[in-house]
Amino acid sequence: MSLSTKIYNIRKNGKQEGDVFTSPKVACYILDLIGYTPDKNLSQYNILEPSCGDGVFVIEIIHRILISARLHEFDPYPVIETNVVCYDIDPEKIKICHDKIAYTFPGYTFPQLYTRDFLMDDIHEKFDFIVGNPPYIRYEKIPTEARNLYKKQFLTFHYRADLYVLFFEKALQLLKPKGVHGFICANRWLKNEYGKKLRGYIAGNFRLQEIVNLEKSNAFQEKVLAYPAITVISNDAPSATYHYMEITDIEQLGRRMWKEKKMSLTDDWSEMFSDITHPSSLLSIEEQGFHIGIGVATGADRIYISPKLKDMIEEDRILPAINARDLTGDKLNWNGEYLLNPFDEKGNLVDLTSYPKAQAYLESKKEILSNRHIAKKCPDKWYRTIDKVKAELQYTPKILIPDISGNSLLFIDEGHFYPLHNIYYITGEDTHQLKILCSILMSDFVKEQIQRLSTNMNGGYARWQSQNLRKLRIPYIKGITQEQATILEEGYDKKDLKLINDCIISLTQRAASSQKVKANRNPLQLSLAFS
Numbered sequence: 001m002s003l004s005t006k007i008y009n010i011r012k013n014g015k016q017e018g019d020v021f022t023s024p025k026v027a028c029y030i031l032d033l034i035g036y037t038p039d040k041n042l043s044q045y046n047i048l049e050p051s052c053g054d055g056v057f058v059i060e061i062i063h064r065i066l067i068s069a070r071l072h073e074f075d076p077y078p079v080i081e082t083n084v085v086c087y088d089i090d091p092e093k094i095k096i097c098h099d100k101i102a103y104t105f106p107g108y109t110f111p112q113l114y115t116r117d118f119l120m121d122d123i124h125e126k127f128d129f130i131v132g133n134p135p136y137i138r139y140e141k142i143p144t145e146a147r148n149l150y151k152k153q154f155l156t157f158h159y160r161a162d163l164y165v166l167f168f169e170k171a172l173q174l175l176k177p178k179g180v181h182g183f184i185c186a187n188r189w190l191k192n193e194y195g196k197k198l199r200g201y202i203a204g205n206f207r208l209q210e211i212v213n214l215e216k217s218n219a220f221q222e223k224v225l226a227y228p229a230i231t232v233i234s235n236d237a238p239s240a241t242y243h244y245m246e247i248t249d250i251e252q253l254g255r256r257m258w259k260e261k262k263m264s265l266t267d268d269w270s271e272m273f274s275d276i277t278h279p280s281s282l283l284s285i286e287e288q289g290f291h292i293g294i295g296v297a298t299g300a301d302r303i304y305i306s307p308k309l310k311d312m313i314e315e316d317r318i319l320p321a322i323n324a325r326d327l328t329g330d331k332l333n334w335n336g337e338y339l340l341n342p343f344d345e346k347g348n349l350v351d352l353t354s355y356p357k358a359q360a361y362l363e364s365k366k367e368i369l370s371n372r373h374i375a376k377k378c379p380d381k382w383y384r385t386i387d388k389v390k391a392e393l394q395y396t397p398k399i400l401i402p403d404i405s406g407n408s409l410l411f412i413d414e415g416h417f418y419p420l421h422n423i424y425y426i427t428g429e430d431t432h433q434l435k436i437l438c439s440i441l442m443s444d445f446v447k448e449q450i451q452r453l454s455t456n457m458n459g460g461y462a463r464w465q466s467q468n469l470r471k472l473r474i475p476y477i478k479g480i481t482q483e484q485a486t487i488l489e490e491g492y493d494k495k496d497l498k499l500i501n502d503c504i505i506s507l508t509q510r511a512a513s514s515q516k517v518k519a520n521r522n523p524l525q526l527s528l529a530f531s
Helices: 026-036 054-074 076-083 090-103 144-153 166-172 193-205 356-364 366-370 371-378 391-395 433-441 443-452 482-494 499-513 524-529
Strands: 047-048 082-088 112-115 127-132 175-186 205-211 227-232 240-244 260-263 289-293 320-321 339-340 398-402 411-413 425-426
Touching: 026 054, 026 127, 026 175, 026 227, 047 054, 054 076, 054 082, 054 090, 054 205, 054 227, 076 082, 082 090, 090 112, 127 166, 127 289, 166 175, 166 193, 320 391, 339 356, 398 433, 398 499, 411 433, 425 433, 433 443, 433 482, 433 499, 443 499
Parallel strands: 047 082, 047 127, 082 112, 127 175, 205 240
Antiparallel strands: 175 227, 205 227, 240 260, 289 425, 320 339, 398 411, 398 425
């Protein structure tokens, strides 16, 4: 079944969704990385560009063939015609590409330029090299018709995957043995849930050779918040190592600043991006007895959350609620919102007849509440929130962490508020330990981990997320000295980040130098090793 070539919308700048074109310098660099260089006899290799856009890669490919032809004395015409294959779903892009080739190389021939959906085209040819910048189409922007087709076709179409994930899978399937693939695209798939199956597919079947993280540089012909990375993958046996590099300016391209890192042969690549030298000398938050949770999701915030509920609903059916908006500008300022709690202390839905104010209010919103997915599953429980509300959480001391935040500081709620769904919280044995943990979480040591574990959002902010919080590695809190504990508590109370960072540097250096500390040792052994 063919898809329309005009299935994607126009962006505010007039360009089509997915059109984020590579700068020529970056295109040259990627071709160098994959080994498609004119010192080779390029007549012996074929190359595929699955989303040619305005032709940046294709122009450079032809240029390299012409140089190689002079060096190795072969006729470039048949090589360009037969060994270079390009796709784009948009006929206007193919025309632009064709015209650019004609203008740049007058009198020369053209490669194979196909106006087709690369993802659905039946391609039997295998390639030595595959290169490009696949389209940036978010899951919700993929038309339903196309999405349904792709889900049947691709193993890696997982969760809410961006379209470029499917370009990876299809391209890798088209590599010859020893063939090399190089893409530049958003780096989200390297860390988040929707890239999980692609990571597992690559780890089990191919060799990840290099990752160049470009999220702090501008790799495109326009300024976009894309957080890109270049990945080079070959059709070889998986390797135990790969090379990694971060650059802040594309002028650094070509410098050899590689770090050799261990390759994860699973679908979890989080530790691949960690710079912790001795992770076994540190523990996770939950290994130390803390609990990580996320605030309540209601399914209808406008109904369940409001400052007005205080005057409308019975007092024992509402809880002071806190959300991420209350934690901005490095301050905790509660805006007076309340959460309507439809559950009793045992976790059962209350009988609304016992609460006439709540009953009248919820009945007035019944049509909206009944149309939610959770209500359709259990029509007799139409007034429940998605998550159960456990009122005792309000009174439990907890660290509050907004999902996305530009704050330098974190805060402990000593038992006043109920967290909403855009806040993660951490509970522990007592407030003293929470203060120490909170100080550690505010340290540069942890913030650098979060930056590497998470996908950056607009503005460059990392996402804390429970999955990232669980992967953090920190010193064993019960094993630190009383003096260090006092310093970290003071650091939290005074919000003194320098005091905190100096103490954490000392702690982590001691942990790394201790050869006896192992993550699987019991708390007594760890305590002895740290003290």
